[in-house]
Amino acid sequence: xxxxxxxxxxxxxxxxxxxxxxxxxxxxxxxxxxxxxxxxxxxxxxxxxxxxxxxxxxxxxxxxxxxxxxxxxxxxxxxxxxxxxxxxxxxxxxxxxxxxxxxxxxxxxxxxxxxxxxxxxxxxxxxxxxxxxxxxxxxxxxxxxxxxxxxxxxxxxxxxxxxxxxxxxxxxxxxxxxxxxxxxxxxxxxxxxxxxxxxxxxxxxxxxxxxxxxxxxxx
Amino acid sequence: xxxxxxxxxxxxxxxxxxxxxxxxxxxxxxxxxxxxxxxxxxxxxxxxxxxxxxxxxxxxxxxxxxxxxxxxxxxxxxxxxxxxxxxxxxxxxxxxxxxxxxxxxxxxxxxxxxxxxxxxxxxxxxxxxxxxxxxxxxxxxxxxxxxxxxxxxxxxxxxxxxxxxxxxxxxxxxxxxxxxxxxxxxxxxxxxxxxxxxxxxxxxxxxxxxxxxxxxxxx
DNA sequence: TTTAAAGAGTGGTCTGACCACTCTTTACTA
DNA sequence: TAGTAAAGAGTGGTCAGACCACTCTTTAAA
Numbered sequence: 001x002x003x004x005x006x007x008x009x010x011x012x013x014x015x016x017x018x019x020x021x022x023x024x025x026x027x028x029x030x031x032x033x034x035x036x037x038x039x040x041x042x043x044x045x046x047x048x049x050x051x052x053x054x055x056x057x058x059x060x061x062x063x064x065x066x067x068x069x070x071x072x073x074x075x076x077x078x079x080x081x082x083x084x085x086x087x088x089x090x091x092x093x094x095x096x097x098x099x100x101x102x103x104x105x106x107x108x109x110x111x112x113x114x115x116x117x118x119x120x121x122x123x124x125x126x127x128x129x130x131x132x133x134x135x136x137x138x139x140x141x142x143x144x145x146x147x148x149x150x151x152x153x154x155x156x157x158x159x160x161x162x163x164x165x166x167x168x169x170x171x172x173x174x175x176x177x178x179x180x181x182x183x184x185x186x187x188x189x190x191x192x193x194x195x196x197x198x199x200x201x202x203x204x205x206x207x208x209x210x211x212x213x214x215x216x217x218x219x
Numbered sequence: 220x221x222x223x224x225x226x227x228x229x230x231x232x233x234x235x236x237x238x239x240x241x242x243x244x245x246x247x248x249x250x251x252x253x254x255x256x257x258x259x260x261x262x263x264x265x266x267x268x269x270x271x272x273x274x275x276x277x278x279x280x281x282x283x284x285x286x287x288x289x290x291x292x293x294x295x296x297x298x299x300x301x302x303x304x305x306x307x308x309x310x311x312x313x314x315x316x317x318x319x320x321x322x323x324x325x326x327x328x329x330x331x332x333x334x335x336x337x338x339x340x341x342x343x344x345x346x347x348x349x350x351x352x353x354x355x356x357x358x359x360x361x362x363x364x365x366x367x368x369x370x371x372x373x374x375x376x377x378x379x380x381x382x383x384x385x386x387x388x389x390x391x392x393x394x395x396x397x398x399x400x401x402x403x404x405x406x407x408x409x410x411x412x413x414x415x416x417x418x419x420x421x422x423x424x425x426x427x428x429x430x431x432x433x434x435x436x437x438x
Numbered sequence: 439t440t441t442a443a444a445g446a447g448t449g450g451t452c453t454g455a456c457c458a459c460t461c462t463t464t465a466c467t468a
Numbered sequence: 469t470a471g472t473a474a475a476g477a478g479t480g481g482t483c484a485g486a487c488c489a490c491t492c493t494t495t496a497a498a
Contacts, residue, residue, distance in 0.1 A: 010451075045451085048451070052270060059234065067481065069478095069479070070460095070478085105376065109328070154320050256449095286490050287449065
């Protein structure tokens with residue numbers, strides 16, 4: 001186990017040092033990070049090495065650079081890292097099923113959370129969605145799920161869900177069919193009265209409908 | 220909305236081109252990527268620019284470089300990106316609660332999955348854990364949860380859990396107390412017979428014990 | 439046949455040089 | 469004096485070239 005720690009990977013050390021530096025200097029979101037040339041001196045490394053570390057963090061969406069101005073600590077909520085990451089990850093076919101299952105995991109948890117919270121259930125959005133189905137005869141699939149995940153009030157889960165959604169086989173950008181509408185109405189009405197079991201039942205019926213026979217239930 | 224798309228961000232273009240190149244040439248996991256000097260010529264860019272792109276992908280864990288040998292397409296399962304990413308994300312204090320809740324979400328889902336799968340329940344690890352508690356009087360908290368998440372057979376979920384675990388307030392690296400042992404035994408014995416409801420009940424009792432009154436239930 | 443040395447190829451790092459851009463300061467003009 | 473234009477300083481973006489350290493193959497010597 002004794003890792004001899006070969007001298008390589010200096011740019012990774014720089015990343016670490018940058019983390020410390022940001023913490024020590026208390027740089028806030030949107031705050032300015034020392035210039036590349038200054039970092040080069042302070043961290044005892046060539047500018048190109050500093051840049052390799054900074055570019056890495058930029059790709060992760062953790063910092064933002066503006067030519068002529070400087071480098072700034074980014075709001076991590078802007079993470080475009082997911083696109084890059086996912087594009088590579090999804091090359092592995094075996095992970096598709098994991099993505100599917102994990103996505104459903106977050107969705108069911110969101111539903112449970114909403115059912116258990118009077119405040120979440122009291123949100124006007126549920127009635128709006130029901131209304132929309134009645135008047136327009138269909139609704140965007142994503143709208144329903146997304147609102148539930150949003151209502152579960154967990155930004156992290158929401159973030160993960162957004163990521164997974166993009167690489168899911170489910171066509172979230174399509175409208176519900178007539179058949180789906182029945183299930184969705186069952187879902188929403190039971191959610192309104194906080195009946196977790198029945199709401200989840202409706203949810204499972206729905207995804208069964210949408211995803212077909214492929215995939216596996218998470219439980 | 221019309222993004223004039225300023226010419227900047229060439230290293231991002233390189234990342235894109237690399238993705239295409241990998242796809243076109245059908246480079247498999249573990250396969251070799253052209254050398255930096257060759258990429259520099261083919262993509263019409265300086266070697267340092269190429270390196271900035273490559274280093275970014277390396278931080279993401281998408282490629283692996285070996286000095287003297289070359290650059291290789293990595294198995295994404297190794298991506299240590301999570302550590303880097305998390306360290307920055309976790310600077311946002313409001314996300315601590317989200318992390319806690321999301322972690323529990325993955326744990327409960329894992330428990331449900333294991334309870335529902337005869338194969339998972341038949342794993343010898345559960346009996347081993349029980350045995351260990353009896354003989355040694357305590358057990359590492361992490362071992363129990365981790366084995367359950369592993370047994371749920373979802374690599375992605377496992378990955379996310381590992382990440383969240385690191386930034387959780389729960390001291391997973393501690394041994395169970397005498398009081399905890401009772402709850403853990405209840406958990407494991409019920410898991411063995413596949414009683415999902417009681418297993419989850421034991422799980423909630425346990426985390427209540429470990430996390431105290433802080434935090435909120437996810438459902 | 440075995441072994442040692444040389445060479446080619448590759449990533450790791452640094453230096454120095456330009457360019458393009460932003461912001462501030464300065465100097466000039468009306 | 470007020471307004472404006474030019475100059476300067478600072479910053480990221482990119483490139484070229486130079487070494488170094490390391491791995492692997494080839495060649496030459498024992």
